[in-house]
Each structure stands twice: as C-alpha cells, then as structure tokens.
Amino acid sequence: MGRWQPGARERLEQAALDLFLEQGFTETTVPQITARAGLTTRTFFRHFADKREVLFAGEESVPERVARLMAQAPPSLGPMELITEGLAPAAAEIFQGRSLDYLLRRRAAIDAEPALHERELRKFSLMSAALEQGFRDRGVDDLTAQLAAEIAVTAFRIAVTRWLNQHGDPDLPATINQTLAAMRHLTNTPSLG
Amino acid sequence: MGRWQPGARERLEQAALDLFLEQGFTETTVPQITARAGLTTRTFFRHFADKREVLFAGEESVPERVARLMAQAPPSLGPMELITEGLAPAAAEIFQGRSLDYLLRRRAAIDAEPALHERELRKFSLMSAALEQGFRDRGVDDLTAQLAAEIAVTAFRIAVTRWLNQHGDPDLPATINQTLAAMRHLTNTPSLG
DNA sequence: TCAGTCATGGCACGTCGTGTCATCACTATC
DNA sequence: GATAGTGATGACACGACGTGCCATGACTGA
Numbered sequence: 400m401g402r403w404q405p406g407a408r409e410r411l412e413q414a415a416l417d418l419f420l421e422q423g424f425t426e427t428t429v430p431q432i433t434a435r436a437g438l439t440t441r442t443f444f445r446h447f448a449d450k451r452e453v454l455f456a457g458e459e460s461v462p463e464r465v466a467r468l469m470a471q472a473p474p475s476l477g478p479m480e481l482i483t484e485g486l487a488p489a490a491a492e493i494f495q496g497r498s499l500d501y502l503l504r505r506r507a508a509i510d511a512e513p514a515l516h517e518r519e520l521r522k523f524s525l526m527s528a529a530l531e532q533g534f535r536d537r538g539v540d541d542l543t544a545q546l547a548a549e550i551a552v553t554a555f556r557i558a559v560t561r562w563l564n565q566h567g568d569p570d571l572p573a574t575i576n577q578t579l580a581a582m583r584h585l586t587n588t589p590s591l592g
Numbered sequence: 593m594g595r596w597q598p599g600a601r602e603r604l605e606q607a608a609l610d611l612f613l614e615q616g617f618t619e620t621t622v623p624q625i626t627a628r629a630g631l632t633t634r635t636f637f638r639h640f641a642d643k644r645e646v647l648f649a650g651e652e653s654v655p656e657r658v659a660r661l662m663a664q665a666p667p668s669l670g671p672m673e674l675i676t677e678g679l680a681p682a683a684a685e686i687f688q689g690r691s692l693d694y695l696l697r698r699r700a701a702i703d704a705e706p707a708l709h710e711r712e713l714r715k716f717s718l719m720s721a722a723l724e725q726g727f728r729d730r731g732v733d734d735l736t737a738q739l740a741a742e743i744a745v746t747a748f749r750i751a752v753t754r755w756l757n758q759h760g761d762p763d764l765p766a767t768i769n770q771t772l773a774a775m776r777h778l779t780n781t782p783s784l785g
Numbered sequence: 786t787c788a789g790t791c792a793t794g795g796c797a798c799g800t801c802g803t804g805t806c807a808t809c810a811c812t813a814t815c
Numbered sequence: 816g817a818t819a820g821t822g823a824t825g826a827c828a829c830g831a832c833g834t835g836c837c838a839t840g841a842c843t844g845a
Contacts, residue, residue, distance in 0.1 A: 403792065403841075428831065439794055444833060479778055513714070520713040521706070545750055546775050553742045561735070582739050585672055586779040596810070596823070621800065632825055637802060 408446050408456065410436040415453040416504060424450075424512040451518045454505055458522055461493060462529035469533030478534050478547035483579055486551055487572035490558075499567045506563055527552040554578050601639050601649065603629040608646040609697060617643075617705040644711045647698055651715055654686060655722035662726035671727050671740035676772055679744055680765035683751075692760045699756055720745040747771050 414435035418427040433443050447453045468489050509515040527548045534544035558575040607628035611620040626636050640646045661682050702708040720741045727737035751771040755764050
C-alpha cells in the first residue's frame, strides 16, 4: 500500500480542488498543487493522466458497474421499463462515499471551467456507451438501444444537476423519478403547449 | 479581405484534416500543419484558439441561428410539436456548404481522437443550451425546457451519426424524422420488450 | 543481512499556446 | 504620386503541460 506518507492521491485531489476554487483552474499550475500536497510535479502525472483527471478519479469503474447491474436485471424487462425501475436505485450508489459538500464544491469548479465541463460530458458519453452495449446484450436493436441509453443518461444528468442545485433536498432517486415523469409527460402529450 | 495569399484559413483547415487522417491528431504538430499550408505557427493560433478548433470553425454561429429560428416559429406550438415539426428542416441547413465527403473525413478524424470527441460533445452542449433558452423565451418552464432541448439535441445527434454511417443515403431530414419516430415509440410504449 | 519491489525525486525535452514587436501588402486620402 | 493608416503575417521569447529516463530511498521477504 502507501509507503512514505500514505494518501498521496487523496492529498493531491484535496489540494487541487481547493486551489481550483481559490484561483481558478487555468491559473492553478501543477507545481502549485504538488507543493501544497507535499509532492513533486512528476508524481502528480503518475497518479493522474492530466490536470483535469484529478477531479474525475475513481469514475473509470462506472461503465463496468453499469454493465454488471444491467446483466443482473430480469431479462423480461424492456428498455424503458429497465430505465424507469432501475435507474434511480442504480444511480444512488454512484455517489456513495462522496459527501454532498464535496460534490457541490467539485461541481462549482467544473462549472467555472469549459475544459472541465468537456471532461464531464465525456463521462456521460462513456456511461451512455456502457448502457447502450448493455441493452444490445439484452437483445434490443441498435437504434432502440442507443436511444434508450441516451435518454437514460440525459435523465440522470438533468436529475443530478437539479439535485445539486437544491442542495440534495429531495434525494437523488426521488429527483430522478420526478425527471423521468416529466420526460414521459413531455413526450407522451400529443400537443403540449 | 485576404491579403497575401487569400484563403489562409481554408488552407489550414485542409492541411490539418489531411494530416490528422494521415498520421493522427496527436502525432500531428502545429508546425507541420502550417508548413503544409505555407504559413507560420503563430498565424495558426490567430485563426484558431487551439489545435482542435481547426475542425470546428464556423460552428460558433449555430446556437444563435437556433435562437433565431425558434423565435420565428408560431408561438402556438408546444415544445414537442416544435421539435417534431421544426428540427428536421432546421437541421438540414446546418451542414449546407459542406460536402458529404468532407463531413465523412472530418468524422473519421474526430472518432479516432478522444480529445476531438470531447470537443464535439461541447458543440452539442452549446446547441442544447441555445434550444433551452429558446424554449424558456416561449414561456416553457425550466425543467420542461431543459428536457425538450436535451431530447431534441439527442435525436439530432443520433440521426446525424446514422445518416453519416449510411453515407447520406436517406437524407438528413428523413433520418431525423425516423429517429424521432423511434424515440416516440420507445417512450410511449408502456412495456416495451 | 541482502536482494527485490515500488513510489517518489530530479532532469531534460518536445509541444502547446500567448505576449510582444517588427514587417509588409493593400487602401484611402491629399 | 506620395503618405499615413489598417490588418494580416513573421519572428522571438516564454511559461505551462505532459513524458521518458534514470536515480534514490523505504519497505518487504528470504
């Protein structure tokens, strides 16, 4: 495990987020982060592929967890049923271990920097690809699989945004279900307006 | 207009796309691009904010065109009606002036490079933001506006992908309408599966 | 005690992107 | 036709990013 001072990775994440919020992402240099964490620049890039990744550590496993959850679901469920019944509980476990305060601070940093926003979009794109493959593995045709995956991720993304805007007040599963209900209402009402 | 040799911007775009396809985005340096275009490195960054932008020039105007089109639509149309009736014709004019061959080559370059894929996602995010604001300006509530905007962009994005995969065979408006129909079918069928 | 392993430090280097100033072609005005 | 202005380009220096390579030092196991 950790030799020297343990928790180097966590110290880097903490220092980076603090500095991003204090002076901005662009204005923060990697040497500044490593100095605050008591390490060197070379070590930073051994833990994170680039400066942005320090805010996205640990999220590489999400796609494979998505695939596992979908494989465990009853095969009788259609894609839309799977979304409406499985999305909320599955989403809840994604943020386990991260405090609401951390999530809010992290989101403030991301919102302030287009480069980080792009990385966030890539995360959702990877989630969508995993969902799409999961649907195909359940026998769903290509177009429907892609549509269902994109719809699920869109609902998830909007719900997380709303949930954080409300400081976590209605919990995430409830917010997701509200969002899905609003989406159903929007697409099912022949002439909304 | 253009002094010296006119069309510097176009020469840079052409040289960059060729080189990206020949040897990859990362392996292509800016001096290589400018050498082929007969210019210098400094000039490249006067035309494009960074190395990726050379493939996304001219798309900054899309959001404002979206806003203009939405403002011109009959106020009686609800958000979902506006999407199903207005998305296909509006989308057709976005690619005007670009040959199908160019679009296919450009997409091959983007698909091969995650950094370019991220930039592509940002483009759609900006389109969605413009649509969302347009819906709000028409009196739609925040959540519905966001949902409608994301759904429209998702349908547009999937349709464009399918359209290019089929080398433009059914034209883009037809592909969009097919995609929207599939989405309606997916979300409106109570138990699909 | 000794060898192996692994995170870290240190250094050099290529590329990206920017700030700054000089240059040169074209244009307008007198 | 001479002259000043405008705008795109060239040239140079520089800081930051990210990587390759090798050295070091602490911990583990025999």
